[in-house]
Amino acid sequence: MIKDITLGQYFPGNSAIHRLDPRTKLVGMIAYIAIVFLVTELPLYVLPALFVLMTTLIARVPLSYLIKSLKPIALLLVFMFVINLFMVTTGDPLFDWKFIHVTQGGVWQAAFITLRLILLLLGTSLMTLTTTPIALTDGMEKLLTPLAKLGFPAHELSMMMTIALRFIPTLIEEADKIMKAQMARGADFESGNLVKRAKAMVPVLVPLFVSAFRRADELAMAMESRCYHGGEGRTRMRILKLQWADGLAGLALALMSAAIIIGQRLLF
Amino acid sequence: MIELQNVTYRYEDGASPALEDVALSIERGEFLAVVGHNGSGKSTLAKHLNALLLPSGGKVLVDGMDTADPKLTLAIRQKVGMVFQNPDNQLVTTVVEEDVAFGPENLGVPPQEIRQRVDAALASVGMTKYATGAPHMLSGGQKQRIAIAGMLAMEPEVLVLDEATAMLDPRGRREIIETVSRLHREKGITVVMITQYMEEALAASRIAVMSEGKLLMAGPPREVFRQKDELRRHRLDVPAMKELADALRENGVDLGEDILTVEDMAQAVCRSLSKS
Amino acid sequence: MPIVVEKLNYTYMQGSALTDAALKDIGLTVRDGEFLGLIGHTGSGKSTLVQHLNGLLQPTSGRVTVDGYDMADKKQRRLGRRLVGMVFQYPEYQLFEETVAKDVAFGVRNMGVPEAEAMARADEALALVGLEPGRFRDKSPFELSGGEKRRAALAGIIAMKPKYLVLDEPMAGLDPLGRRAILATIDSLRATLGCAVVMISHAMDDLADRAERVAVLNEGSLLMVDSAENVFAQSELLVSVGLDVPQVSRLCMELRARGADIPSGIYDRAMMEKALLRLFGKGAEA
Numbered sequence: 144m145i146k147d148i149t150l151g152q153y154f155p156g157n158s159a160i161h162r163l164d165p166r167t168k169l170v171g172m173i174a175y176i177a178i179v180f181l182v183t184e185l186p187l188y189v190l191p192a193l194f195v196l197m198t199t200l201i202a203r204v205p206l207s208y209l210i211k212s213l214k215p216i217a218l219l220l221v222f223m224f225v226i227n228l229f230m231v232t233t234g235d236p237l238f239d240w241k242f243i244h245v246t247q248g249g250v251w252q253a254a255f256i257t258l259r260l261i262l263l264l265l266g267t268s269l270m271t272l273t274t275t276p277i278a279l280t281d282g283m284e285k286l287l288t289p290l291a292k293l294g295f296p297a298h299e300l301s302m303m304m305t306i307a308l309r310f311i312p313t314l315i316e317e318a319d320k321i322m323k324a325q326m327a328r329g330a331d332f333e334s335g336n337l338v339k340r341a342k343a344m345v346p347v348l349v350p351l352f353v354s355a356f357r358r359a360d361e362l363a364m365a366m367e368s369r370c371y372h373g374g375e376g377r378t379r380m381r382i383l384k385l386q387w388a389d390g391l392a393g394l395a396l397a398l399m400s401a402a403i404i405i406g407q408r409l410l411f
Numbered sequence: 412m413i414e415l416q417n418v419t420y421r422y423e424d425g426a427s428p429a430l431e432d433v434a435l436s437i438e439r440g441e442f443l444a445v446v447g448h449n450g451s452g453k454s455t456l457a458k459h460l461n462a463l464l465l466p467s468g469g470k471v472l473v474d475g476m477d478t479a480d481p482k483l484t485l486a487i488r489q490k491v492g493m494v495f496q497n498p499d500n501q502l503v504t505t506v507v508e509e510d511v512a513f514g515p516e517n518l519g520v521p522p523q524e525i526r527q528r529v530d531a532a533l534a535s536v537g538m539t540k541y542a543t544g545a546p547h548m549l550s551g552g553q554k555q556r557i558a559i560a561g562m563l564a565m566e567p568e569v570l571v572l573d574e575a576t577a578m579l580d581p582r583g584r585r586e587i588i589e590t591v592s593r594l595h596r597e598k599g600i601t602v603v604m605i606t607q608y609m610e611e612a613l614a615a616s617r618i619a620v621m622s623e624g625k626l627l628m629a630g631p632p633r634e635v636f637r638q639k640d641e642l643r644r645h646r647l648d649v650p651a652m653k654e655l656a657d658a659l660r661e662n663g664v665d666l667g668e669d670i671l672t673v674e675d676m677a678q679a680v681c682r683s684l685s686k687s
Numbered sequence: 688m689p690i691v692v693e694k695l696n697y698t699y700m701q702g703s704a705l706t707d708a709a710l711k712d713i714g715l716t717v718r719d720g721e722f723l724g725l726i727g728h729t730g731s732g733k734s735t736l737v738q739h740l741n742g743l744l745q746p747t748s749g750r751v752t753v754d755g756y757d758m759a760d761k762k763q764r765r766l767g768r769r770l771v772g773m774v775f776q777y778p779e780y781q782l783f784e785e786t787v788a789k790d791v792a793f794g795v796r797n798m799g800v801p802e803a804e805a806m807a808r809a810d811e812a813l814a815l816v817g818l819e820p821g822r823f824r825d826k827s828p829f830e831l832s833g834g835e836k837r838r839a840a841l842a843g844i845i846a847m848k849p850k851y852l853v854l855d856e857p858m859a860g861l862d863p864l865g866r867r868a869i870l871a872t873i874d875s876l877r878a879t880l881g882c883a884v885v886m887i888s889h890a891m892d893d894l895a896d897r898a899e900r901v902a903v904l905n906e907g908s909l910l911m912v913d914s915a916e917n918v919f920a921q922s923e924l925l926v927s928v929g930l931d932v933p934q935v936s937r938l939c940m941e942l943r944a945r946g947a948d949i950p951s952g953i954y955d956r957a958m959m960e961k962a963l964l965r966l967f968g969k970g971a972e973a
Contacts (some may be wrong), residue, residue, distance in 0.1 A: 276505050309505045312547045317780075323743050324781040327773040328843060329797030346793065349783035353829065361500035368461055368493045369514040369561060370485050380512040380525040449834070449862045550729065577860050580729050581889050581931035607862040610934075648863050651934040651956070658960050664967045673934055677941040680963065684947065 154272040159388055160202035161273045165282030167389040168270050174396050175266045181403050184411045185255045188262060190399055195265050202273050212268035213261065220257055227253035276308040285383055291374075298374030310358070317354060321347050412439040412474060412569060412601055413460055413491070419468035420455055429455040431624040432469070439568070442595050442602045444612035447621030448646040453605045456621065457573040460603065461491040474568070489518060491569040492562030496577050498554035499547075507549075507557055508533065508542040514565040525564075532560040535598075536590050552583025556590055563594070569601040570594065576611065588614055609650050613671055620647065633669040652676045690717040690740055690771070690851060695749035697735060709907045710735055713749070717851060717883055724894035724915065725887045727904030728929035733887045734776075736904065737853050740885070741771035754850070769798055772849030772882075776856045779836035782828035787813070787839050788820075790828050794847045805846075812846035813839075815879060816872055834865050838872065845876060852876070853885045858893070866893070892933045895919050895955055903928070920952025935959040 179191050199209055213220070227249060234248030271279075284301035291297040322332065325346045332343050414437070420430040430452045437443055437460075447453040458464040459471050462478040471478040473487045492514075495501055504510045508529050515525045533539045536556040541549065546557060555575055562570060572591065576584040592614050595602045604615060612618050612632065619629040622645035628635060636642070636649050639657070643649075656670040656679075666679040697710040710732045717723055717740070727733045738744040739751050742758040751758040756767035775781070784790035791809040800808070810820040816838040823831070828839055837857075844852070857873065858866040870893055877884055888894050894901060894915065901918040903910040905928040911918060919925075922936040932954070939953040939962075948966060953959050 277509055305504050309503060309546070312545075313499055316547075320775065321781055323738070324773075324775045324778065325793075326743060327741055327768070327771075327775070328781075328794035328847070329768070330793075331797070346781075346783045350781055353783075354780055358497075358500045361495065361497055362503070364463060365493075365495055365501040365558075366503060366513075368463065368488055368495075369565065370488050370517040371513070372485065372517065376519045377516050378519050378522055378525065379516055380509070380522055380529065382522050448864055582729060582929070609863075646864050652938070655935070655938075655956060655959060655963075658956075659963060662960075662964055663969045664964060673938045673941055676938055677945060680942060680966075681945050681947060684966070 152272065153275050154202075154204050154208060156203055156273070158202045158273070160198060160269075162386075162388070163273075163392060164383050164385050164389045165274050165278040166286055166383060167385070167392050168274050169279070169282050169286065171392055171396055172267060172270045174400075176263060178396065178400050178403065179259060179262050179266070181400060182259075182407070184407055185251060185258070187403055187406055188255075188258050190402055190406075191262050191266070194395070194399055195262065195269065198269055202269070204269070204272055209265060209268060209272070212272075213264060216260070216264065220260060223260065224253045224257045227256050277305065280304045280308070281379070281381065281383060298377070302374075306362070310355075314351065314355065318347060318351055321350050413437040413603075414472045415456075415459065415469070416472070417469035418456075418459060418466045418471060420452075420459065420464060421467045428467070428624050430459070430466070433624075433626045435619060435626055435629065437569070437601065437603060440599050440601055441617060442592075442615045443604070443617045443619060444615035445603065445605045445619045445621060446607065446609070446612050446647065447627075449607070450623075451621040451645075452624040453621045454573055455624075457493070457571050457603070457605045460569070460571050461493050462487050463493075485518075489565055490567055491571060492565055492567035493571045493573060494555065494558045494562060494575045496574045498551045498558065498578065501558045501561070502546040502554060505545055507538070507544050507546055510546060510557060511560045511564050514561055518565060528564045528566070529560075532563040535563055535594060536560045550583060551579045552586040555579065555583065555587050559587075559590060559594075567600070569603065571603045571605070573605050574607065575604075576606065576608065584608070584611070609648050613650060620645070622646075632671055636671060637668065689719060690754070691750075691752045692716070692736075692739065693750045693752075695736075695739060695746045695751065697732075697739070697744065698747050699735075710739075710746075711908045713909050715902060715909065715912060717885055719850070720881055720883050721900065722877065722884045722886070722898050724898035724901040725885060725904065726889070726891065726894070726901060726925075726930060727910075731904040731929075732907040733904055734855060737773065737855060737885060737887065740851070740853060741768045741773050743773075769847065770850040771853060772844040772847055772851065773853045774841055774844050774855065774857060776859050777837075778840035779833060781840060781843075782836060784828065786825050787818070787828050787831070788824040791839060791842045791846050794843055798847060808846045808848070809842070812842040815845055815876060816842045817868075818842065834861065834868070837861075837869070841872070845880070848880065849882055851883045851885065852880075855887045856889065857886065858888065858890060866890075870897075889931060891919060891925075891931070891936075891954070895933070903930075905929075919954035922952065922954065 182188055182191070199206060228245060229243065229249065231249040231252040232244060232246050234246045234251070236244060236246050237250065238245040280301045284297050287295060287297035330343060330346055332340065335343070415433050415435045418430055418433045419428050421428045433456065445453045445456060455464065459466060459478065462484050465479050473491055476483040476487055478487055502510050503513050511529045511532055512525050515528050520528065533542055536559050538553065538556050538560060541553065546554060549557065570591065576587050579587065588611055591602055591604065594600050604611065606612055616631065617629060618632050618635045620627040620635060620642070627645060628638065636653050639649050650671050652670050652672060652675060656666050656676065659666060666683055670676050670679055692713055692715040695710055695713040699709055713736060725733050725737070735744065739746060740753070742764040745759060753767035753770055756763040758764050758767050782790050784793060788806060788809045791812055792805040795805040795808050810824065813820045813823055818835060818838050828836060831839060854873070857869055861869060873884065874897065886894065886898070898915045900912060901915050902912040903918060910928060922932045922940055925932050935956055936954045938959065939949055939951065942949045943951060949962050953962055
């Protein structure tokens with residue numbers, strides 16, 4: 144069902160990776176993505192791959208769990224591999240049969256593109272697996288705070304994200320209840336063409352929207368009753384403080400990018 | 412502690428006033444129940460206690476502070492905590508203890524102290540075990556206890572429960588009444604409980620009865636429930652045991668005037684039997 | 688012909704959005720026109736069970752047939768579902784149409800009934816639940832008060848003329864007056880339409896007054912199915928499985944604990960009155 148998505152799901156734990164400052168993980172993830180794109184020669188992907196492997200081990204996240212996050216895009220990966228395999232025709236031909244031409248260049252490119260996608264996804268999954276939604280929004284708020292001085296609504300965005308994350312499971316549950324109630328009245332969500340099915344969602348979307356607005360209203364009252372008055376003067380129970388472990392993580396990423404740049408220069 | 416002086420309130424689209432000339436004094440440390448039929452104004456009254464609504468006429472003073480003064484709103488809301496009906500629509504974040512911390516964070520309490528307050532508040536409502544869990548996995552009664560903890564963390568002097576048990580099952584209702592009674596007993600918090608359940612009102616030391624926007628009467632439960640016919644006329648029930656006692660009296664068995672709970676009845680019956 | 692539940696087992700899917708309780712080996716029959724009460728502690732599986740009655744959920748093993756239609760078969764399920772009208776908890780949250788009449792007619796239209804007849808049935812249903820069609824027909828459902836919305840939702844199911852009416856805690860969140868009003872509506876609906884009623888409720892007093900049989904669920908299993916009298920007389924057992932018993936039942940248990948000579952199993956006020964009067968030597972002999 145809807146809850147089967149492990150992409151973005153938090154895996155509880157107390158490892159060194161879990162305890163890293165969320166800002167480090169956010170910035171680190173962006174750096175990691177940039178690093179993966181830095182690589183232009185397939186063999187050098189071994190470095191990011193090792194990085195992911197080591198991080199997963201330190202985080203004590205089961206490898207199988209991490210691999211599961213590839214499930215939603217498994218089809219896409221296969222598709223991309225196949226497309227590149229047959230479309231790219233550089234290099235020595237390896238296989239020829241009727242209209243199917245597979246060249247060495249094709250195999251290389253297919254592997255390259257697919258591996259890049261896999262590594263990107265695994266890296267981002269690792270981050271969401273080891274960081275709670277609250278920590279993520281806290282980290283983002285802290286990172287964007289300097290922009291707040293220029294008028295950027297960092298706190299408001301962060302609050303919105305927190306509330307949205309909090310209500311997603313509640314709204315999913317409600318959508319399910321409404322669906323069942325309408326099905327009990329003979330509503331059919333399964334048959335018919337796209338237009339018909341879209342129309343069939345109206346009896347679910349309208350009550351859901353109305354309910355969401357009502358919730359927002361009540362939540363606003365509750366927040367005001369708890370003296371919420373915007374970001375000014377707000378303290379936080381959890382303070383984010385960079386530790387030496389964060390420095391280490393940063394160093395590891397820096398070393399990896401250096402190794403890749405040098406490696407590509409020297410070997411290729 | 413809280414004084415309502417001739418409070419009148421009209422909703423924007425309201426034909427008749429939701430509250431009409433209500434005069435009520437809520438004493439420090441008391442446990443007051445506010446009952447009334449649907450639409451009697453009891454919820455509207457509750458929202459005047461923490462400046463969520465401002466009176467159209469009259470004044471509301473919280474510890475001397477006028478709710479109409481916007482400069483005092485935050486101070487008033489810190490003193491008067493409010494828990495609402497829908498358990499879901501009060502929880503703000505994805506982790507229980509973070510939610511309880513929301514109030515103190517808004518007040519600018521230093522981080523170390525927030526931590527202490529959160530732990531103490533969760534302990535007061537018996538939810539320490541669930542501190543790092545997700546709110547949406549909890550039962551209705553548990554969610555309401557978290558909401559109460561969220562208020563306690565702000566160290567209020569008054570706790571207002573606006574029909575906080577209306578959406579709960581019997582077990583959840585009992586959880587909340589027990590928790591609130593205990594907080595009143597052990598910490599001396601003033602409690603104002605808006606409820607439609609007569610049995611819940613019995614936990615209070617004083618009952619205020621609302622009807623059609625007016626304050627009908629206010630007094631200890633025994634006094635209030637003596638006026639059965641008046642209450643009936645205003646669409647309210649009396650506790651089941653009182654009905655039973657009255658029925659018995661009509662048939663010649665007089666167990667005394669003030670039987671309200673099962674305990675009362677059982678004691679009275681046994682006492683009467685041992686006499687004869 | 689009845690609804691027959693045979694050896695129903697249900698295990699909830701791992702990671703489903705709703706916490707569907709498990710059901711173990713349920714065997715139950717809902718007879719034509721009967722009023723069956725369904726009680727059980729929170730999480731005992733009441734909602735899960737009733738959702739099997741109209742095929743919203745499929746058993747992991749076992750069978751559910753409605754008037755002979757096997758609810759496991761997709762085609763038959765559609766036909767069986769038309770016979771079972773289900774009103775969920777807080778049904779006012781399912782209203783969505785532009786007008787009350789349109790919303791009430793929604794279920795009827797889904798049955799393939801032509802527009803004119805559907806609207807006529809909507810008017811009928813509105814009248815039956817105490818919402819005067821002339822006044823309410825063209826209003827937006829979102830303009831109604833809470834109690835009116837709930838009646839409108841109920842009308843939406845009634846308009847489908849179900850043979851079995853399943854109500855999941857129809858009185859949840861209502862004040863004493865509202866509760867009495869809804870109960871009166873349910874009573875009159877039953878009298879007018881002749882439908883069977885399956886009602887989940889925490890308020891045993893209300894069930895005691897009108898249920899012919901009561902089924903008690905505990906941890907997903909059927910503890911007992913018996914006449915209302917027999918079930919409610921077993922106060923101690925009901926309390927032991929986490930249920931809330933009426934005050935007079937608690938008084939009965941309390942008095943017996945203190946040694947008073949009161950018969951066990953008293954669950955309504957009239958019975959208690961009689962017993963107490965007899966105790967004091969004032970009552971007429973039964």
